[in-house]
Amino acid sequence: MPIDDASTRLAEVREKIARAAHLAGRLPESVELIAITKTHDAAAIQPLIDAGQCVFGENRVQEAAAKWPGLREATAVALHLVGQLQSNKAEEAIGLFDAIHSVDRPSLVHALGKAMDKTGKRPVCFVQVNISDEPQKGGCAVADLAALLAEARAAELPVGGLMCVPPLEVEPAPYFALLAKLARDSGLAGLSMGMSGDYETAVAIGATHVRVGTALFGERA
Numbered sequence: 001m002p003i004d005d006a007s008t009r010l011a012e013v014r015e016k017i018a019r020a021a022h023l024a025g026r027l028p029e030s031v032e033l034i035a036i037t038k039t040h041d042a043a044a045i046q047p048l049i050d051a052g053q054c055v056f057g058e059n060r061v062q063e064a065a066a067k068w069p070g071l072r073e074a075t076a077v078a079l080h081l082v083g084q085l086q087s088n089k090a091e092e093a094i095g096l097f098d099a100i101h102s103v104d105r106p107s108l109v110h111a112l113g114k115a116m117d118k119t120g121k122r123p124v125c126f127v128q129v130n131i132s133d134e135p136q137k138g139g140c141a142v143a144d145l146a147a148l149l150a151e152a153r154a155a156e157l158p159v160g161g162l163m164c165v166p167p168l169e170v171e172p173a174p175y176f177a178l179l180a181k182l183a184r185d186s187g188l189a190g191l192s193m194g195m196s197g198d199y200e201t202a203v204a205i206g207a208t209h210v211r212v213g214t215a216l217f218g219e220r221a
């Protein structure tokens with residue numbers, strides 16, 4: 001995508017977030033836009049950094065490790081992990097990321113806790129909920145959420161909120177509303193929900209973090 005398009009699209013997405021926030025009686029600044037850069041190379045990402053975007057997300061540790069150290073040299077940007085994390089990569093993830101949105105099982109909670117104790121770095125964590133109880137999907141079952149949150153607190157993970165990816169091809173609003181209720185019931189303020197196709201809906205329902213890739217960069221190869 002030509003360079004100009006990146007900043008134009010960024011402005012459009014920000015405007016839509018601001019409009020959805022205003023309609024919901026919220027401040028636009030209460031919504032963090034995470035630009036999801038998976039599969040995109042440095043040449044595609046740099047224009048967004050130049051346009052002032054400073055929070056980015058990747059879904060794989062390996063890819064982020066290869067791409068971001070160089071990009072981050074010149075500008076301070078925050079990097080979030082939004083994809084599934086293997087326990088044996090917990091320490092590497094903590095070294096790379098400022099937030100982890102995919103905490104979804106006790107073994108990972110313990111691996112992250114250990115790695116945080118060892119490194120002294122404590123990135124904000126979101127507990128991912130399998131909000132539609134789909135088999136094969138990341139996220140803890142709704143029924144297991146309270147127990148997992150208790151384990152995360154015991155391991156001193158700084159849990160900031162909940163995250164979900166609703167099922168494809170269905171109206172996402174009811175799932176966003178359920179995640180918002182679960183967060184409220186758990187006393188958590190953060191809500192990581194909403195992607196390119198549904199981030200305005202997510203903001204209307206209370207998203208504090210939206211994860212947007214395609215609307216900023218175009219379709220992934």
Ligand SMILES: *Cc1c(COP(=O)(O)O)cnc(C)c1O
Nearest residue numbers: 036059082195196211212213214
């Ligand atoms: C890729 C990805 C996104 C961004 O999806 P788009 O539809 O391209 O905006 C958001 N969240 C997660 C977990 C992803 O893997």
